[in-house]
Amino acid sequence: MTDALVCDDVEVHFGGVKAVDGVSITVAPGSLCGLVGPNGSGKTTLLNAVSGLVPLTAGRITAHGEALAGRPVPQIARRGVRRTFQAIRLLSTLTVVENVALGADDGRRLFDGLLRPRRSARADHRSRELARDALERVGLSDVGDRLPGELPYGHQRRVEIARALAARPRLLLLDEPVAGMSVEERREIADLLLELKAEGLTQVLVEHDLELVTRITDHLVVVDFGRVIADGDPDETVRNEDVREAYLGRRHDAAGPRSHGAVRAADGG
Amino acid sequence: MIGWFTSNETFLLTALAYYLVGLSFQVVLRSGVFSLAAAGFWGIGAYTSALLSESLGWAVAVVLALVLAGAPALGLAAVVARLRGLYLGMATIAFDLLVVSLAYGWDSLTGGALGLFGIPRSATLLSVGGLAVVATFVVAMLQSRAGGRFVDALRTDETLARSLGIETGRLRAATIVLSGVLGALAGAVTPLIFGVLGPEESGFPLVVLGLTIVVIGGSGSWAGPAIGAVVVTALPEVLRGVDEWRDVVYGALIVLMVIFAPSGLLGLARSGRHGLRRRVVRAPVTEGTGR
Numbered sequence: 001m002t003d004a005l006v007c008d009d010v011e012v013h014f015g016g017v018k019a020v021d022g023v024s025i026t027v028a029p030g031s032l033c034g035l036v037g038p039n040g041s042g043k044t045t046l047l048n049a050v051s052g053l054v055p056l057t058a059g060r061i062t063a064h065g066e067a068l069a070g071r072p073v074p075q076i077a078r079r080g081v082r083r084t085f086q087a088i089r090l091l092s093t094l095t096v097v098e099n100v101a102l103g104a105d106d107g108r109r110l111f112d113g114l115l116r117p118r119r120s121a122r123a124d125h126r127s128r129e130l131a132r133d134a135l136e137r138v139g140l141s142d143v144g145d146r147l148p149g150e151l152p153y154g155h156q157r158r159v160e161i162a163r164a165l166a167a168r169p170r171l172l173l174l175d176e177p178v179a180g181m182s183v184e185e186r187r188e189i190a191d192l193l194l195e196l197k198a199e200g201l202t203q204v205l206v207e208h209d210l211e212l213v214t215r216i217t218d219h220l221v222v223v224d225f226g227r228v229i230a231d232g233d234p235d236e237t238v239r240n241e242d243v244r245e246a247y248l249g250r251r252h253d254a255a256g257p258r259s260h261g262a263v264r265a266a267d268g269g
Numbered sequence: 270m271i272g273w274f275t276s277n278e279t280f281l282l283t284a285l286a287y288y289l290v291g292l293s294f295q296v297v298l299r300s301g302v303f304s305l306a307a308a309g310f311w312g313i314g315a316y317t318s319a320l321l322s323e324s325l326g327w328a329v330a331v332v333l334a335l336v337l338a339g340a341p342a343l344g345l346a347a348v349v350a351r352l353r354g355l356y357l358g359m360a361t362i363a364f365d366l367l368v369v370s371l372a373y374g375w376d377s378l379t380g381g382a383l384g385l386f387g388i389p390r391s392a393t394l395l396s397v398g399g400l401a402v403v404a405t406f407v408v409a410m411l412q413s414r415a416g417g418r419f420v421d422a423l424r425t426d427e428t429l430a431r432s433l434g435i436e437t438g439r440l441r442a443a444t445i446v447l448s449g450v451l452g453a454l455a456g457a458v459t460p461l462i463f464g465v466l467g468p469e470e471s472g473f474p475l476v477v478l479g480l481t482i483v484v485i486g487g488s489g490s491w492a493g494p495a496i497g498a499v500v501v502t503a504l505p506e507v508l509r510g511v512d513e514w515r516d517v518v519y520g521a522l523i524v525l526m527v528i529f530a531p532s533g534l535l536g537l538a539r540s541g542r543h544g545l546r547r548r549v550v551r552a553p554v555t556e557g558t559g560r
């Protein structure tokens with residue numbers, strides 16, 4: 001079986017900043033891969049590289065055997081690589097269900113509303129159906145007609161996940177999807193990700209809460225300063241000396257309260 | 270009823286021409302692709318129909334006007350493909366000014382600064398109204414369902430739109446062309462209404478007119494420019510006798526609308542219907558900078 005995602009010696013530099021500095025990762029199909037590291041270690045940049053939002057300085061990226069690097073962003077998205085963003089990016093003027101339907105819409109069919117009205121009506125119906133299903137999966141069945149700004153923060157994050165799910169992705173990249181959520185909500189989302197894994201969806205999860213990450217991932221990659229410092233079984237990986245140092249050592253203060261989960265897990269591990 | 274229509278024919282025709290100007294800017298404002306080139310294409314459309322309607326008939330002249338505007342619109346869209354926001358606005362205004370200086374300079378064709386007179390006033394409520402209905406249909410269908418979501422996504426967050434698989438490059442180009450062709454249509458009907466055409470009519474004042482109409486009416490759909498066009502057409506009647514204050518009133522109106530009703534009268538009507546639901550607007554945060 002071809003790997004769901006292969007990053008081969010990927011480098012992304014911004015001027016002098018080596019945000020990603022030679023990362024090689026392989027994600028097996030159907031697995032849930034954790035990607036952790038201190039603030040500024042290059043996690044988001046790596047996801048941006050996979051989704052095509054930043055150009056690679058060097059290296060190759062393939063998903064399901066197909067080269068991604070160099071392809072335009074919309075093409076990569078339509079190959080089933082979908083993501084959520086670290087900051088909430090919902091359209092404040094569209095309803096929740098419309099926001100999620102955008103995930104299911106075919107972004108190549110720009111003029112169907114005029115040129116093929118019947119087809120566009122059917123596609124719209126389908127997108128909304130997929131959107132409602134996705135909203136139900138994230139536990140938001142009743143808020144489809146509201147505006148995103150009317151929802152609490154945690155629910156807005158769920159809408160983001162629903163939008164990615166409505167696309168029926170083959171590879172889902174999640175950039176801190178539970179940041180700012182309550183403990184209860186975190187558990188619900190973690191359960192959802194496990195369910196999705198059981199259905200065979202490949203996922204890459206960026207998250208600072210090591211306790212959560214080690215509980216649900218099959219495979220953990222730790223990055224620091226744009227380099228992979230550990231890669232393997234989650235429980236073994238968090239016991240790794242370098243990883244403990246990255247979290248507990250020099251970055252302890254800088255990492256701030258978001259690394260509390262990490263500290264606890266690393267201590268307990 | 271019919272009597273009212275005939276006695277107010279000029280008012281209605283003016284409102285329809287303004288509506289088409291507004292529509293060409295609604296397309297721009299809703300998608301956030303700030304091409305202001307519609308004013309230049311208005312000039313191309315206006316001179317084409319002014320010069321050809323007598324010999325070819327208004328219908329052929331209007332179609333020719335759209336073709337003669339559509340081709341350079343495609344070229345312009347390709348040239349400005351990489352420009353965004355203010356830079357796109359500046360580049361397309363430069364195009365508008367180019368058309369104006371052509372109208373001044375190409376004496377033999379355009380009549381230079383004096384303009385053109387005695388153009389057959391062949392516009393009727395039926396012909397202009399029919400063209401407006403077709404234009405409305407095109408815009409409404411393009412902005413329906415997923416098409417509407419796509420332009421809203423393009424305006425609000427282009428990076429997000431791309432990461433959702435939307436071909437934003439093609440959408441931007443199509444927006445520039447559509448806005449240009451609508452501008453040309455507005456231009457094509459205008460000399461057929463008034464019988465005269467001068468070089469000062471297009472260019473920057475037309476950009477201001479188009480933006481005013483959409484700011485007053487709203488950019489959410491074709492209904493915005495429809496409302497805005499009626500208001501802007503009626504204003505001179507209302508302000509009769511204080512003509513010198515007209516621009517001041519326009520300016521004040523725009524400022525008031527932008528501050529108190531940023532989505533125009535259309536937006537006011539909508540939020541009234543929704544019981545003034547609170548809308549929290551969240552600006553997209555740059556990715557990679559954390560929360």
Ligand SMILES: Nc1ncnc2c1ncn2[C@@H]1O[C@H](COP(=O)(O)OP(=O)(O)OP(=O)(O)O)[C@@H](O)[C@H]1O
Nearest residue numbers: 014017019038039040041042043044045046557559
């Ligand atoms: N577009 C950009 N231009 C310049 N520098 C950037 C850009 N994006 C990221 N960086 C820099 O690259 C480095 C890695 O940032 P990145 O956002 O990938 O880190 P991260 O691991 O996601 O951090 P966090 O946990 O805070 O989200 C940082 O030093 C950041 O300032």
Ligand SMILES: [Mg+2]
Nearest residue numbers: 043044086557
């Ligand atoms: Mg990040």
